Amino acid sequence: MASTSGQSGNIVPDLNRLGDSLILTEDEDSGFVMSSGVWHVDPMVPGFLVVAGLLSVRSFHPDALQTALLTSFNPVRGMEFKMLEGDRFLSKFFHAIDQQRVLAGLPWAFNNNLFILAPVEPTDNLSFLNLDWCEFHIHIHGLPIGKMTKKVDSWIGNRLGKLKKVDMGPNGIMWGLSIRIRVAIDTTKPLRHVLKIRTILGDEQLVTFIYERLPNFCYFCGHLGHISRACELQFDDGFVDLGTTPRLALGFGPPPQQFQDVV
Numbered sequence: 501m502a503s504t505s506g507q508s509g510n511i512v513p514d515l516n517r518l519g520d521s522l523i524l525t526e527d528e529d530s531g532f533v534m535s536s537g538v539w540h541v542d543p544m545v546p547g548f549l550v551v552a553g554l555l556s557v558r559s560f561h562p563d564a565l566q567t568a569l570l571t572s573f574n575p576v577r578g579m580e581f582k583m584l585e586g587d588r589f590l591s592k593f594f595h596a597i598d599q600q601r602v603l604a605g606l607p608w609a610f611n612n613n614l615f616i617l618a619p620v621e622p623t624d625n626l627s628f629l630n631l632d633w634c635e636f637h638i639h640i641h642g643l644p645i646g647k648m649t650k651k652v653d654s655w656i657g658n659r660l661g662k663l664k665k666v667d668m669g670p671n672g673i674m675w676g677l678s679i680r681i682r683v684a685i686d687t688t689k690p691l692r693h694v695l696k697i698r699t700i701l702g703d704e705q706l707v708t709f710i711y712e713r714l715p716n717f718c719y720f721c722g723h724l725g726h727i728s729r730a731c732e733l734q735f736d737d738g739f740v741d742l743g744t745t746p747r748l749a750l751g752f753g754p755p756p757q758q759f760q761d762v763v
Contacts, residue, residue: 501553501587547592548599549620553631554587555687555725556613565610573602584626606635607713614687614715614724632688635664639678642707648674653681660692661685690722
């Protein structure tokens with residue numbers, strides 16, 4: 501994630517990392533019993549909440565980002581922001597429709613860097629919310645027309661990440677040059693641009709993927725969040741530049757004009 505300019509970064513201890521190594525005293529480990537009347541979810545938690553972070557190696561100014569988000573999201577009933585520790589912040593919408601519309605519009609970007617959002621439930625702990633996943637529409641190319649089925653496309657989608665949807669054609673029939681699916685991608689891993697499928701009969705089929713509205717992406721390491729000239733991989737001994745042409749042909753070029761940038 502990016503860091504906010506003018507801030508010292510995350511000073512809150514990572515309890516997930518401390519959990520296994522933290523040694524409690526006998527008094528600390530004994531705990532206290534809280535009645536169910538006290539330990540309950542507050543139904544009056546205000547607004548419809550979303551936690552967000554920017555996937556970038558560069559710092560950003562919180563005020564500039566918030567101004568851009570207000571303009572791009574354009575919530576009918578309005579929204580508010582609250583900075584959290586490090587590079588995260590909390591957005592509060594005042595109507596469910598505004599929240600749902602923004603989440604359905606993923607992926608978003610700020611200065612062409614991926615902007616990741618996750619809905620917040622009253623039972624969630626903001627310190628532990630995972631912002632590694634983001635949904636993309638992906639086009640699958642190279643399938644035989646007789647294999648363009650929901651079952652095959654679902655199988656492929658779950659190899660790319662967490663399948664969310666398969667776009668069905670009229671009457672549930674899918675046919676054409678490609679199939680469109682929506683998948684939640686783990687942004688900590690390199691994007692997959694090809695997949696070799698092996699059947700139990702020994703046949704092989706190579707399929708390729710084109711990502712819609714792809715933000716800043718590195719041709720060298722395959723990761724989101726930085727571009728090639730900022731990649732540390734090029735400084736490694738034995739690094740070989742394979743060139744961008746093959747990846748451009750597979751949809752790893754600059755994002756098209758319909759990319760939803762919040763600037």
